[in-house]
Amino acid sequence: MAAAVEVEDLVKTYGTTRALDGVTLQVPQGGVLGLLGPNGAGKTTTVRVLTTLLRPDSGRASVLGIDVLKDPDKLRRIIGVAGQYAAVDELLTGRENLVLVGKLYHLPKAEITRRADELLERFELTAAASRVVKGYSGGMRRRLDLAASLVNRPQVLFLDEPTTGLDPRSRLRLWEVIEDLVRDGTTLLLTTQYLEEADRLADRIAVIDTGKVIAEGTSDELKDRVGGSVVVVRPANSADGDRAFAALSTVGEPVRGASGDLTLPATTGVTLVTEAARVLEEAGIAISELALRRPTLDDVFLTLTGHAAEQAEEQSA
Amino acid sequence: MTTPSLDAPAQGGLRWAVKDALVLTGRNLQHTTRQPELLFFSTVQPVIFVLLFRYVFGGAIETPGLSYVNFLMAGIFVQTTAFASTSSAVGLADDLSKGIIDRFRSLPMARSAVLAGRTLGDLARIVLVVLVMTAVGLAVGLRPASLGGMLGAIALTSLFGFAFSWIQAYIGLSVPNVEAANLAGFVWLFPLTFASSAFVPLDSMPGWLQTFANATPVTPTVDAVRAMLNEGLPLQAPLLRSLAWIVAITVVFSILSVRKYRSVT
Ligand SMILES: Nc1ncnc2c1ncn2[C@@H]1O[C@H](COP(=O)(O)OP(=O)(O)OP(=O)(O)O)[C@@H](O)[C@H]1O
Numbered sequence: 001m002a003a004a005v006e007v008e009d010l011v012k013t014y015g016t017t018r019a020l021d022g023v024t025l026q027v028p029q030g031g032v033l034g035l036l037g038p039n040g041a042g043k044t045t046t047v048r049v050l051t052t053l054l055r056p057d058s059g060r061a062s063v064l065g066i067d068v069l070k071d072p073d074k075l076r077r078i079i080g081v082a083g084q085y086a087a088v089d090e091l092l093t094g095r096e097n098l099v100l101v102g103k104l105y106h107l108p109k110a111e112i113t114r115r116a117d118e119l120l121e122r123f124e125l126t127a128a129a130s131r132v133v134k135g136y137s138g139g140m141r142r143r144l145d146l147a148a149s150l151v152n153r154p155q156v157l158f159l160d161e162p163t164t165g166l167d168p169r170s171r172l173r174l175w176e177v178i179e180d181l182v183r184d185g186t187t188l189l190l191t192t193q194y195l196e197e198a199d200r201l202a203d204r205i206a207v208i209d210t211g212k213v214i215a216e217g218t219s220d221e222l223k224d225r226v227g228g229s230v231v232v233v234r235p236a237n238s239a240d241g242d243r244a245f246a247a248l249s250t251v252g253e254p255v256r257g258a259s260g261d262l263t264l265p266a267t268t269g270v271t272l273v274t275e276a277a278r279v280l281e282e283a284g285i286a287i288s289e290l291a292l293r294r295p296t297l298d299d300v301f302l303t304l305t306g307h308a309a310e311q312a313e314e315q316s317a
Numbered sequence: 318m319t320t321p322s323l324d325a326p327a328q329g330g331l332r333w334a335v336k337d338a339l340v341l342t343g344r345n346l347q348h349t350t351r352q353p354e355l356l357f358f359s360t361v362q363p364v365i366f367v368l369l370f371r372y373v374f375g376g377a378i379e380t381p382g383l384s385y386v387n388f389l390m391a392g393i394f395v396q397t398t399a400f401a402s403t404s405s406a407v408g409l410a411d412d413l414s415k416g417i418i419d420r421f422r423s424l425p426m427a428r429s430a431v432l433a434g435r436t437l438g439d440l441a442r443i444v445l446v447v448l449v450m451t452a453v454g455l456a457v458g459l460r461p462a463s464l465g466g467m468l469g470a471i472a473l474t475s476l477f478g479f480a481f482s483w484i485q486a487y488i489g490l491s492v493p494n495v496e497a498a499n500l501a502g503f504v505w506l507f508p509l510t511f512a513s514s515a516f517v518p519l520d521s522m523p524g525w526l527q528t529f530a531n532a533t534p535v536t537p538t539v540d541a542v543r544a545m546l547n548e549g550l551p552l553q554a555p556l557l558r559s560l561a562w563i564v565a566i567t568v569v570f571s572i573l574s575v576r577k578y579r580s581v582t
């Protein structure tokens with residue numbers, strides 16, 4: 001399969017910040033790549049370069065064989081993009097927004113009407129179509145923005161955190177819409193902070209951190225990198241977090257989770273559970289949960305980016 | 318790095334660029350109809366100016382050979398259109414801050430279309446404001462010398478406002494937010510319009526200020542508009558100077574603005 005999106009060694013700096021520090025990635029024709037990374041990793045910057053909105057300092061990028069830097073207008077015809085923040089016109093109605101975009105693509109009038117109706121329907125905006133966007137909820141704006149990105153039936157679609165701010169039902173609905181598009185052959189690059197989203201939609205996942213792709217593979221491949229399983233530890237008293245971290249560091253490389261949990265990649269399986277229990281007991285730390293489970297993408301994310309953060313600290317120290 | 322292909326759509330060329338600009342002019346006008354209160358206040362303001370100047374200063378300022386109303390209207394016309402041009406700065410800053418410009422920049426449009434759509438739509442508003450002022454002026458005693466002169470005055474004022482919209486477009490793309498656009502759009506217009514022949518005869522000012530006033534585009538435009546209103550005369554030195562300014566400002570600032578538009582992120 002030929003690559004639909006090819007990115008090689010993109011660099012973009014803002015002052016001393018290296019927003020992109022040599023990003024290289026590929027999306028095969030008809031494939032879905034999930035670009036996963038913490039805040040400030042460079043996800044939006046990557047998408048902006050690929051959608052002709054931003055010139056990188058160096059590097060190469062092409063979409064369907066079209067050079068992003070040399071032939072942006074040709075590219076704009078065949079791609080669709082929905083940015084991280086909905087770019088809709090608040091003073092126009094939902095339908096007028098789509099019609100405006102259709103006109104700017106120079107589509108025939110009848111086609112614009114048909115397409116607008118179809119997209120409004122697909123994104124459940126038909127009832128609100130004649131209302132001014134100012135009165136839309138955040139989720140409705142997002143959906144309208146996504147609809148706008150599909151007006152020209154793009155062959156390659158870029159979605160920057162498409163479901164951020166959507167309620168669970170809308171998110172599910174949107175996933176279905178995206179899956180439909182992919183089934184029809186659309187190539188998709190999406191960024192997300194929801195691992196569940198990457199797990200469900202993406203064939204391949206690229207983990208990006210501080211402007212670099214630090215891991216790439218299928219969801220299973222990435223999980224294997226963490227080890228066959230992980231040990232999860234939850235201190236009974238959240239104030240014990242630091243001490244538990246120190247204790248666990250003697251038997252592995254703990255990673256702090258969002259909820260105060262600590263996870264240990266468990267290459268040695270069950271033995272690690274007993275070891276963890278022992279060091280915690282010796283340190284006198286009460287725990288409310290200690291378990292062994294399959295790694296989730298969450299663990300992958302934390303392990304990979306957690307390590308990267310540690311290394312950065314060591315280097316600067 | 319040069320980016321020639323960013324300039325125009327790959328196909329369609331000029332015809333598409335014009336069409337894009339018109340589509341966006343339509344959008345701008347749609348905005349106006351969705352914000353009737355904005356249109357109301359932007360026309361009320363010049364009306365208040367006409368009445369204030371007419372009745373507050375009308376008795377105090379010597380205007381040899383002319384009634385103060387006939388002297389004043391040209392100044393009010395030009396100052397008001399200059400003020401009205403600030404909506405181009407505000408409108409673009411607003412589009413930028415709301416991310417709409419990103420949507421436009423991701424479409425295969427001419428790079429000039431967003432700016433042309435903005436300034437052309439604002440021109441329509443400027444013409445409306447000038448017409449309202451004319452009506453109010455007539456009601457409070459303005460007596461133009463001829464219909465042709467009056468139409469000429471309206472046309473020149475509107476073109477002047479259009480040229481200033483391009484300066485404002487550049488400002489709107491250069492400032493970080495809408496509030497700054499509003500301030501940056503206005504602040505320089507006060508000295509520029511008051512230090513001119515708009516409201517008082519130039520020879521009542523100190524010499525250095527006269528020199529300044531004569532060097533700006535405002536004074537020749539006011540003088541030309543005044544002459545058309547009161548003498549019905551079209552062709553004369555101030556008119557040519559005013560037109561030269563209008564063309565120069567439009568050309569220079571449309572180039573600067575399009576260049577800026579390409580580089581904003
Ligand atoms: N216009 C800009 N000026 C200065 N710095 C910028 C600019 N845009 C991005 N950056 C910096 O570049 C880095 C990458 O930003 P980017 O927006 O690509 O991150 P992201 O992965 O999309 O983050 P998030 O998940 O928060 O959206 C950050 O450190 C950010 O501060």
Ligand SMILES: [Mg+2]
Nearest residue numbers: 043044045084
């Ligand atoms: Mg982002």
